[in-house]
Amino acid sequence: MWTREADGSVIDEATGKIIFFSTERFVNDICLGDCCFICGAKQGEKEFNNEHILPEWLLRRFNLFDRVITLTNGATVQYSRYTLPCCADCNSLMGDEIERPLSEAISGGLDALIELIKKTR
Numbered sequence: 722m723w724t725r726e727a728d729g730s731v732i733d734e735a736t737g738k739i740i741f742f743s744t745e746r747f748v749n750d751i752c753l754g755d756c757c758f759i760c761g762a763k764q765g766e767k768e769f770n771n772e773h774i775l776p777e778w779l780l781r782r783f784n785l786f787d788r789v790i791t792l793t794n795g796a797t798v799q800y801s802r803y804t805l806p807c808c809a810d811c812n813s814l815m816g817d818e819i820e821r822p823l824s825e826a827i828s829g830g831l832d833a834l835i836e837l838i839k840k841t842r
């Protein structure tokens with residue numbers, strides 16, 4: 722069963738996961754805080770390993786780990802440190818469901834990419 726909190730966020734009572742973040746909660750917990758950007762878990766409540774904004778397979782493929790990216794605000798960040806707070810569970814799920822299939826499709830050329838598109842229809 723899902724319940725709506727006073728701030729408008731929606732919680733799955735069975736898992737305790739946040740199904741929908743209110744704008745206020747998203748800004749406070751994710752943008753300004755250090756909670757998992759997917760499920761909202763707080764640091765210290767569970768294991769965190771953070772998510773690379775540009776996937777590790779992409780950094781590895783183009784040897785970017787030690788290179789620096791310049792952000793639109795002029796700040797520079799080493800690619801290897803360009804991450805978002807993410808719990809290990811969400812990071813693993815994203816790796817299995819999104820990053821691995823996408824990296825295999827891109828690495829496999831046009832035929833592999835077409836197969837991925839057919840699977841996701």
Ligand SMILES: [Zn+2]
Nearest residue numbers: 757760808811
């Ligand atoms: Zn999470």
